Amino acid sequence: MKATRICRECGVPQGISRTMRWNPDGTITQIGDPRHRMIFFESGNLDRMWAGICDELGVTLEHLWEVVIASKSRATRAFLNRTLFWHQRLAARFVGYRTLMSRIEEQGLVMGYGKITLGGQFPRRGRPRRVTVFIEDPYSLPLFCGDFKGAAEVLERRWSTLTYQALDERRHQIDVTVGEERLEEEYFQVENHVPRKPGDFRFTPCPSCRAPLELAHFSWDLSRGIIRDVESGRRMAFFGITGMRAVFDELKHELGERVTPTIVNSERLNTVSSMEVEEARSGFESLRLRAAVRGLGLLTSFHLSPERMEIVMTNPALPEYIVGLALGIFELAVGKEGTGRWILEEDGDLRVEITP
Numbered sequence: 001m002k003a004t005r006i007c008r009e010c011g012v013p014q015g016i017s018r019t020m021r022w023n024p025d026g027t028i029t030q031i032g033d034p035r036h037r038m039i040f041f042e043s044g045n046l047d048r049m050w051a052g053i054c055d056e057l058g059v060t061l062e063h064l065w066e067v068v069i070a071s072k073s074r075a076t077r078a079f080l081n082r083t084l085f086w087h088q089r090l091a092a093r094f095v096g097y098r099t100l101m102s103r104i105e106e107q108g109l110v111m112g113y114g115k116i117t118l119g120g121q122f123p124r125r126g127r128p129r130r131v132t133v134f135i136e137d138p139y140s141l142p143l144f145c146g147d148f149k150g151a152a153e154v155l156e157r158r159w160s161t162l163t164y165q166a167l168d169e170r171r172h173q174i175d176v177t178v179g180e181e182r183l184e185e186e187y188f189q190v191e192n193h194v195p196r197k198p199g200d201f202r203f204t205p206c207p208s209c210r211a212p213l214e215l216a217h218f219s220w221d222l223s224r225g226i227i228r229d230v231e232s233g234r235r236m237a238f239f240g241i242t243g244m245r246a247v248f249d250e251l252k253h254e255l256g257e258r259v260t261p262t263i264v265n266s267e268r269l270n271t272v273s274s275m276e277v278e279e280a281r282s283g284f285e286s287l288r289l290r291a292a293v294r295g296l297g298l299l300t301s302f303h304l305s306p307e308r309m310e311i312v313m314t315n316p317a318l319p320e321y322i323v324g325l326a327l328g329i330f331e332l333a334v335g336k337e338g339t340g341r342w343i344l345e346e347d348g349d350l351r352v353e354i355t356p
């Protein structure tokens, strides 16, 4: 398989259509590791969310990123530890990071992460003490830093530290220094697997590559690693939800419960500023499809009137995000800001109720 080969029918690269599956239960999972759930989401929302958290909770961006990088690297460690084969680790040890990096670079291009290149490794053979990468147009600089730190820690089985700096508006340099202290096995195991409920959603598959035909609404610039929604121009990327969950939970742990309303509100603002009114008013079938294409979960019930909006979502990815999205949709459709109440049911369903 050539990850960056594009389907002539729908424009989706093989690195997506052959490695990911859009399931009838409203989720996206990796074919090679079905426990790894992804969402396909507007990446610009994240930077606005970080800024919102800093503003409202009075923390510096540097500190916030520290928390994000630490929690993301932990999730990446667990994921790679499960999926990276021993021979790949061995290869990295003997031929250096270059081979591995070309895979990471390709992966980054198809997932919408930006353009990743290896800067160098010291010493050039054997166990590296320092590895440098460059990333151009990162989908999220702190999440990428977390990924890179986690990857180095899995390969070397040692704690590492990291620094990042902007070289210009688009390019960043990231240096990972591998420490002496070994990582014990327990640091590679996190993640509590959330069971999913089956669903009955059907995508129309592309006749050629079998990816959902809906993905033809997005364009892949594989020279830069940028995916865009063709209609709105918004940038999109694939995010692992375990990593995002780890980040949200750690922020809550560090800054308290007030993080949750801040995340909800920032996603509400994102929705109001970027979604069209017609989209918000497009109704159950259309919103259900939009949510499923993004892997957010399966909308199973939807009611909207000027007095009230009620939704139920099965297999919700990141409830805070979905609640913010629902508030934004209500506001756009009805023309009034809403107040939301939400609960996660025993079976994992998310129920949201919004009133003006």
Ligand SMILES: [Zn+2]
Residues within 6 Å of the ligand: 007, 008, 009, 010, 011, 012, 206, 207, 208, 209, 210, 211
């Ligand atoms: Zn196709």
